[in-house]
Amino acid sequence: MPMNVIYKGSADLPENIPVFPLEGALLLPRGQMPLNIFESRYLAMIDDSLRDGHRLIGMIQPDPAHHGTEEKPALYRIGCVGRITQLAESGDGRYVLQLTGVARFRIEEELNVVTAYRQCRVTYQPFADDFIARKGEDEVDRDAVLEALTSFLKANNLKTDWQGVESAPNEALVNALAMMSPYGAAEKQALLEAPDLKSRSEILIAVTEMELAKKIAGGGEPPLQ
16 A cells, blocks of 8 residues: 555455554544554554555444443444554554544454454445535534634633644644543534534534533533543
């Protein structure tokens, strides 16, 4: 598999992928997620992913609404596959890497494998628009997104790089804010499963407003994940 791969559609991606269950982790297409890998099974997953040349990892959340085990929790059906675009060895047995989101997937079945990490057969076809960069940007109410961000920062005495925020295209802005949001697993999953960028921005605004309302009503900090 060559470097700097461009994925034009679902046919460019393998249907069998390793999956990394991680609560609260939200990866979106073209978003970037840093990971610190130290468990032996996931170190092996990274080694195998590099060896097969695809360098793809499926990020997905455990699903607390369904039964599983501590070692093998039930999974949500929707996740996002990312490609390893940066990798460094820490010198103490860890990998420090960056995943760049490619496209969302739906699990068709979990595979019976001998590896310590889990693997699934997935489909990307319901998310064909994920391969089109910046699709639906013009439908996003950017002013409303920025107003929600401003209110959240003010309520929590936080600062941000406004120059970077103002220069970011709508897709990058909405997806980055969604990925960095301090909300719980259910809210993160709703952001992931949003049918389009406009819907994702509306969910982000609504969740932010609800958390701010809780803070005002309770006189304390909004709950974090």
